[in-house]
Amino acid sequence: MNHTIVFATNNKHKIEEVQLLLGDRFNLISLSSLGHMEDIPENQTTLEGNALEKARFISHAYKVECFADDTGLEIDALHGEPGVYSARYAGPDKDSMANMRKVLEKLKGVRNRKARFRTVIALVWKGSEYLFEGTVEGSLIESPRGTMGFGYDPIFIPDGCQETFAEMKLSDKNLISHRARATQKLVAFLLSTR
Ligand code: IMP
Numbered sequence: 138m139n140h141t142i143v144f145a146t147n148n149k150h151k152i153e154e155v156q157l158l159l160g161d162r163f164n165l166i167s168l169s170s171l172g173h174m175e176d177i178p179e180n181q182t183t184l185e186g187n188a189l190e191k192a193r194f195i196s197h198a199y200k201v202e203c204f205a206d207d208t209g210l211e212i213d214a215l216h217g218e219p220g221v222y223s224a225r226y227a228g229p230d231k232d233s234m235a236n237m238r239k240v241l242e243k244l245k246g247v248r249n250r251k252a253r254f255r256t257v258i259a260l261v262w263k264g265s266e267y268l269f270e271g272t273v274e275g276s277l278i279e280s281p282r283g284t285m286g287f288g289y290d291p292i293f294i295p296d297g298c299q300e301t302f303a304e305m306k307l308s309d310k311n312l313i314s315h316r317a318r319a320t321q322k323l324v325a326f327l328l329s330t331r
Pocket of ligand 1: 314
C-alpha cells in the first residue's frame with residue numbers, strides 16, 4: 138500500500154523533483170493540496186533549524202506525517218554566504234535574478250568561484266524527528282546560462298560537468314543535485330521503516 142506524506146512546500150519545481158525520486162511508493166501531498174496557503178514560519182539561522190521549524194509546524198497543525206526542506210548556496214569566497222539567507226539575499230521579494238546579480242557583483246574579480254548547494258530535509262514521522270543532508274560541489278560562472286530549473290541554477294556548474302543546472306534536463310539534475318541526495322537518504326529511511 139502507498140504511504141501518504143506531506144511535503145511542506147508549494148514550490149512546484151521541488152514537488153516535481155521529489156515526486157520523480159519517490160516514484161509511486163509514496164503519495165506526495167503539497168501544502169496547497171492540504172489547503173494551506175499561507176507562508177510557514179522560517180525564523181531560524183540555520184538550514185537545519187528552518188527545515189525542522191517548517192516540518193513541526195505543518196505536522197502539528199494538520200496531524201500528518203510531514204517533511205520540509207531548506208536549501209542554501211554556500212560560496213567559499215563569501216564565507217558561506219548567502220547560505221540560509223539564499224532566498225532573500227537581494228531583498229524580501231525572493232527575486233532570483235536580483236539574487237544572482239548580487240552574487241555576481243560580489244564575486245567580480247574574485248578567482249575562487251567554489252560553491253556548493255546544501256539541502257537539509259527534516260522529517261516528522263511517527264512522533265520522532267530526523268534530519269537528512271545532501272550537497273553538490275561546483276563553481277559559479279560569470280554570467281547566467283540556461284533557462285531550466287530555478288533560483289541560482291543558471292550560474293552554478295556542478296563539478297565534473299560542462300553545463301549549468303539551468304542547461305540540464307531535470308532528470309540529469311536529479312541524478313546529482315543536493316536535494317536529490319538528501320531525498321535519496323529520506324527515501325531509504327522511509328522504505329526501511331515499512
Ligand atoms: P529554499 O529555502 O529551499 O526554498 O531555497 C532557498 C533559496 O535557494 C531559494 O532562493 C532558491 O532559489 C535557492 N535554491 C533552492 N534550491 C535550488 C536549486 O536546486 N537550484 C538553484 N537554487 C536553489
